Amino acid sequence: MSWSIDKSKELYSVQQWGLDYFNINDDGEVVVNLMDEAGETIPVSLSKIVKDQDERGRPVPLLIRFRDLLTRRIDSLNQAFIHAMGTSSYQGSYRGVYPIKVNQQQQVIQEICDFGEKYHYGLEAGSKPELLVALAHIKDPEALLICNGYKDQEFIDLALKASKTGINIILVVEMPGEVDAILDRAEALNIKPSLGVRFRLSAKSEGYWAESGGDRSTFGLNATQLIDAVDRLKERDALQYLNLFHYHQGSQLPNIRVIREACLEAVRVYVNLVQEGAPMGILDLGGGLAIDYDGSHTDYISSCNYGLNEYATDLVEIVQNACDSASIPHPTLVTESGRAVVAHYSVLTFNILDVTSFAERNKPEAPEEDDHEMLKSLWEIQERISSVNAHTLQECYNDTLFYRDQIRALFNSGVISLRARAHGEKIYWYTITKIAENLHQLKEVPEALASLEENLISFYYANFSVFQSLPDHWAINQLFPIMPLQRLGEEPTEKAILADITCDCDGKVDQFIDVKGVKKHLSVHKRAPLENYLIGAFLVGAYQETLGDLHNLLGDPHVVSVGIENGEVVYTNEVEGDTVADVLSYVEYDPKTIEKQFLTTAEKAVQNSKITAKERRDLMDTFRATLNGYTYYENT
Ligand SMILES: Cc1ncc(COP(=O)(O)O)c(C=O)c1O
Known part of the structure; x- marks a missing residue:
C-alpha cells in the first residue's frame, strides 16, 4: 500500500498535539500556521526557516520561536474564562498571571505584558530576580504581580515600596514566619501591604x-x-x-x-x-493546566x-x-498557567549527522570453503527461515545467538581474524532482521522474541544536547512530540532512537509519544549519505530553556523569532548561540589566557622545528576560529 501525507499526520499525531498551529503541507514538510495582520493563516515550512537561517550563518541546532502562537495561547486562555463566566453569569472576572520561571526570556515577558494588557494579564514572581523583571514590565495597575516563594527582607521591602507606585503587588505568605516578617516591614515602612496565603x-x-x-x-x-x-x-x-x-x-x-x-x-x-x-476577593488556582x-x-x-x-x-x-x-461574592479568579501559555511557542530543530543501523536487509556474502565451520553454520540458519512458525523462528534465534557467541569466542582466543568476525556479525544481523520481519506473521510471538525488534532500532546521531535543550526528557522522561520535518509524503521505513552529541549514554531520546502509550522508537526515513535530514522537537517553550545545562560544554543553540509581516515571513530577535569562548568563560576559563597558553606550546614546536612559523600561524588561526565558533557540529 502506498504511503500518504495523511498517514504521516496520523503516525505522528500532528493534528492532535499541534492543534491548528502545526500541520504537514502537500510537499510533505511540517508547517507552522502563522496569522497575518488580517487574520489569514499563512503556513510556513519549518525546513524552509532552517534553510533560510543556515544561509544567514545560523545553522542548526536552532530554536525557533513563534510570537504569534504565544499571543494566540494568551487569547485562548482568557477567552475560555470570559466565555465560561459569561455563560454562567459569574459576577467576578479572570486575571491570568504568568509565572516567570516557566520561560524567563525577556521577549516572552515583554510579549505577555504587551499583548496581555487588554486582559490585564499579570506576572508571578518567585525570587528577587523575577521580582525585578516583573516590576520593570508591569505597567497596568489592574494587572496583578503575585509574589510567591520565600522572601527575605530585601524582597519584602522592594515589593512594599514598589506597591506605592500603583502596581498591584500581592505578597503571598508561603510559611508561618512570613506573616510577622511582612507585617514588621510594612509597619517599619508605613506601607499597607496586600497579602495572600498559600x-x-x-x-x-x-x-x-x-x-x-x-x-x-x-x-x-x-x-x-x-x-x-x-x-x-x-x-x-x-x-x-x-x-x-x-x-x-x-x-x-x-x-x-x-x-x-x-x-x-x-x-x-x-x-x-x-x-x-x-x-479576600481573589482566588488564585495556581498552575497545572x-x-x-x-x-x-x-x-x-x-x-x-x-x-x-x-x-x-x-x-x-x-x-x-x-x-x-x-x-x-464571586471572587476574581486567577490562574498561574505557565506551560499552557508558552509550550507551543518554541520548536527545537536539529539535523542528523550519521546513522548506525542494526537491521541488515542486504544479503551478506556466503562464507568461502576455507572459512571457519562456525561461520558456515551461522550462514545456514538464515536459509532455514522460510517456513513461518513460532517454533522454527525460536529455534533459528537460539542457534543464531549460539553461533554468534562461538564466533566471538574464536576471535578472542585468536583463532579467527577481525575480518572473519565482522563477516560473522553481518550474517548475524541479517538473520536477526529476517527473523524479526517474519514475527509479524505470527499470531502469538514467543516471549523471548518479543523484544527482538527493539534490538534492531537504529541510532540516529542528532546534532543537539538533550541536557541543554530537552532537560525534562533526561531528568523525568517527559515526552515531547518529535518528528522529521520533511519527506512526510514518503513512508518512514526506519525505526530510530536519537543519540545526541554529548557522548553521554544518557544523552539520548529513546521514548516517543504514541496515542496508545509510549513508543521506544521514532519512525524516520532512511537517510541518504550527506542528507541534511532535519528533526523537530515541539512544544518545548515551557521550562526547557533555562533548566538546560552545559554538559560537555555544549551551549545555548541559536534562536530566531519568526512572524508574518505584510504576508511575508520575517525573522527577528535573532540571538546568537553560545560560542566556545562563551561556554569556557561560564566555567571560569579566560579565553585570552587559554589562547596565550596554547601559543606557548605552538611557539615551542616552532623552536624545536616540529612545525614551521607559517604552520604556527595557520594553527593559531584555526584555534581562534574554534574559540569563536559554535559549540555544535558545523558543516564546513
Ligand atoms: C507556584 C507556581 N505557580 C505556577 C506554576 C506554573 O505551573 P504550570 O506551568 O503547570 O502552569 C508553578 C510551576 O510549577 C508554580 O510553582
Whole structure:
C-alpha cells in the first residue's frame, strides 16, 4: 500500500498535539500556521526557516520561536474564562498571571505584558530576580504581580515600596514566619501591604509533579498553620490586608477530576477565610493546566483529558456554586498557567549527522570453503527461515545467538581474524532482521522474541544536547512530540532512537509519544549519505530553556523569532548561540589566557622545528576560529 501525507499526520499525531498551529503541507514538510495582520493563516515550512537561517550563518541546532502562537495561547486562555463566566453569569472576572520561571526570556515577558494588557494579564514572581523583571514590565495597575516563594527582607521591602507606585503587588505568605516578617516591614515602612496565603491542599495530585500538592508538599500552610496565621493577622489588626488565597497542585495535571477536587477544597477554604472576616476577593488556582504532548487526550502523564474550555468552565462552576451557597461574592479568579501559555511557542530543530543501523536487509556474502565451520553454520540458519512458525523462528534465534557467541569466542582466543568476525556479525544481523520481519506473521510471538525488534532500532546521531535543550526528557522522561520535518509524503521505513552529541549514554531520546502509550522508537526515513535530514522537537517553550545545562560544554543553540509581516515571513530577535569562548568563560576559563597558553606550546614546536612559523600561524588561526565558533557540529 502506498504511503500518504495523511498517514504521516496520523503516525505522528500532528493534528492532535499541534492543534491548528502545526500541520504537514502537500510537499510533505511540517508547517507552522502563522496569522497575518488580517487574520489569514499563512503556513510556513519549518525546513524552509532552517534553510533560510543556515544561509544567514545560523545553522542548526536552532530554536525557533513563534510570537504569534504565544499571543494566540494568551487569547485562548482568557477567552475560555470570559466565555465560561459569561455563560454562567459569574459576577467576578479572570486575571491570568504568568509565572516567570516557566520561560524567563525577556521577549516572552515583554510579549505577555504587551499583548496581555487588554486582559490585564499579570506576572508571578518567585525570587528577587523575577521580582525585578516583573516590576520593570508591569505597567497596568489592574494587572496583578503575585509574589510567591520565600522572601527575605530585601524582597519584602522592594515589593512594599514598589506597591506605592500603583502596581498591584500581592505578597503571598508561603510559611508561618512570613506573616510577622511582612507585617514588621510594612509597619517599619508605613506601607499597607496586600497579602495572600498559600495553602497546602489535602486533595491528591497526579502527574510528574504530584508531590507539589498534598499534605507533604513543601510549600504553603496546612490547615492548622493557616488558622494560626489568621489569628496572628487578627492579633496584629492586619486581617484587613488579606486579599488572596492561593494553592498550586503541581504542573501538567492530566486529569480534570483531580483539578476539580482540588478546586472544591480550595473554595471551601476561601469561603471560610471570608467568614473569618478577611476581605479576600481573589482566588488564585495556581498552575497545572496541562498540555496534550502526545495528542491522546487521556489522563496519561504526558497528555490531558480536558481542553481549555472545559478547564475554565469547571473551575468557574465549582467556585460559583460554593460562593452562592455561602452567599458570598464571586471572587476574581486567577490562574498561574505557565506551560499552557508558552509550550507551543518554541520548536527545537536539529539535523542528523550519521546513522548506525542494526537491521541488515542486504544479503551478506556466503562464507568461502576455507572459512571457519562456525561461520558456515551461522550462514545456514538464515536459509532455514522460510517456513513461518513460532517454533522454527525460536529455534533459528537460539542457534543464531549460539553461533554468534562461538564466533566471538574464536576471535578472542585468536583463532579467527577481525575480518572473519565482522563477516560473522553481518550474517548475524541479517538473520536477526529476517527473523524479526517474519514475527509479524505470527499470531502469538514467543516471549523471548518479543523484544527482538527493539534490538534492531537504529541510532540516529542528532546534532543537539538533550541536557541543554530537552532537560525534562533526561531528568523525568517527559515526552515531547518529535518528528522529521520533511519527506512526510514518503513512508518512514526506519525505526530510530536519537543519540545526541554529548557522548553521554544518557544523552539520548529513546521514548516517543504514541496515542496508545509510549513508543521506544521514532519512525524516520532512511537517510541518504550527506542528507541534511532535519528533526523537530515541539512544544518545548515551557521550562526547557533555562533548566538546560552545559554538559560537555555544549551551549545555548541559536534562536530566531519568526512572524508574518505584510504576508511575508520575517525573522527577528535573532540571538546568537553560545560560542566556545562563551561556554569556557561560564566555567571560569579566560579565553585570552587559554589562547596565550596554547601559543606557548605552538611557539615551542616552532623552536624545536616540529612545525614551521607559517604552520604556527595557520594553527593559531584555526584555534581562534574554534574559540569563536559554535559549540555544535558545523558543516564546513
Ligand atoms: C507556584 C507556581 N505557580 C505556577 C506554576 C506554573 O505551573 P504550570 O506551568 O503547570 O502552569 C508553578 C510551576 O510549577 C508554580 O510553582
